[in-house]
Amino acid sequence: MLPADWASSVERPRRFDMTSELDELKARYQMFGASQQLRNLLDDLGALEPTHALVEAPYVDWDYRAEFSQLYSRAFNPPSDKAERLLFFADDKFLGFAVMRPTPKPVGRTAVAPPPLIANAAICLAKHHVRPAGDRHCVEAYPFLSQDGQYGRCAHAAIWSIARYHHLRHGTARRSIAAVVEAAGTRETIDRTFASGGLHLHEVASAFRKLGLPALMYDPKKLPKVDSKRETLEGVACRYLDSGFPVALNTAAHLTVLIGYGYNCDELVFVRSDDNERPYELVHQWRDGSDRLGEWEMLLVPLPGRIHVPSEHAELAARRELDRVSGATKNTLWLRQKLHDGELRLRTYAIDSPEYKCALPQRAPELPDEVVDHHQSVPLASWIWVTEFQDKAVAPGAAGRVLAEVAIDATSHRLNPRPLLANVPGGCYGWLPEERKARFKRVPAQDSYGSALPPRPVPPLKVQATG
């Protein structure tokens, strides 16, 4: 039963102490039975040491109102059209918020900071701003929403979270869950009226395209071959995650989202958002069908901008350009030899070029100023792929030491990726848009410099409960 004081502007709880009143908080929002997502959300928040939750009500949530308008309002006995919003704090520090819907699965639009243990590995975070009663607060989080199980299913929730993330992070259009359902279309079954029975993966891909986020697809069993060697799942996924692009993950009858990765010593672990469970789940076991969700059947990477060149094409082109430019002078033949001997770690990511230029002076150890000036002054495409050629002696989760890097035009033809700039010790190359030949400029040589990609160590973990 919905509490009698649901969404009341006056007669309702205003504050829950997160220690002494946690059970009351859970009880208020599990009005139609246990909610796995709510329980996990509150349990995971514990790692952030919350002191209290404030209740903002009545709260008109754009996403819930869209669901209400499309489905619930047409019922004979609809639920309330108003939601409540919980605002979580650790003393004065804002930890995030969760919209509570008056439905059996109450956790609506949610943004909470990742637990400190996996903060290094949670890459796909966007800023969420809230302004309750004249206060301004902000939290960096991956958007989360539990399916209501009737209007939206897990696939809708996953699509919504990726679309909302790209809206907040990359300025794409804001889409409601209703827009997602409409873009996906209702699954064609004989008894189909309104409620959703779930989506096939081609409907998911179609929905992404209709929402302005065309998706690249990778079958883990049939990954592309580079240099006669098949790409690895981690290689593909990490390139997109390093770009800040969430990767939709299809397992048997479920769609979740990979939103980060890190290294526990040399072991690669992923961070996943699962609308059935929690916003941040650390996935240690994922190889060879060992994941609790079963075999990883397909990866979908929705792209937020004009990125025509897939990551593996870009990396192949960058490798070729480094091979060529490092062989051009005697001073860098050692680098070419390292490339040929497999002694370099290649890390490739996409970025919008203004951001790339702005971040260049922030490398630590820093790039020579001449290289920064050179790269900042070369005209670039809106989106570029950058391949860093790193010293392989450094552990994979540690701060990378870059020896050279090459930028490729992400908007060029995938079968003819165009180089834009490169730097090797002692020299910079630039390819100007109206010229075919490269230009070369000598710069002070430097042994190595800091990566644009932060270190991603993940401390050893206790086993995380998954319910």
Add this chain to the structure above:
Amino acid sequence: MSPDSASATARRSSLADRLVPQVGEPVEEYAEPLTNEEEQAYRDELDALEPAHAAAAARLHTLFAG
């Protein structure tokens, strides 16, 4: 010029300066010329990346996403 003094000079580079590409001279051949075979091998490698995407797209219809 030592690296330190070179950096000090470069730090004075203004936005107006950087709005004009601070690149060097065009190089005729910045690397050893590629033979036709080498160029073709590179094209073939890029071509070889394509079928994987087509195969993945073809498999989408068989998978249920929930």
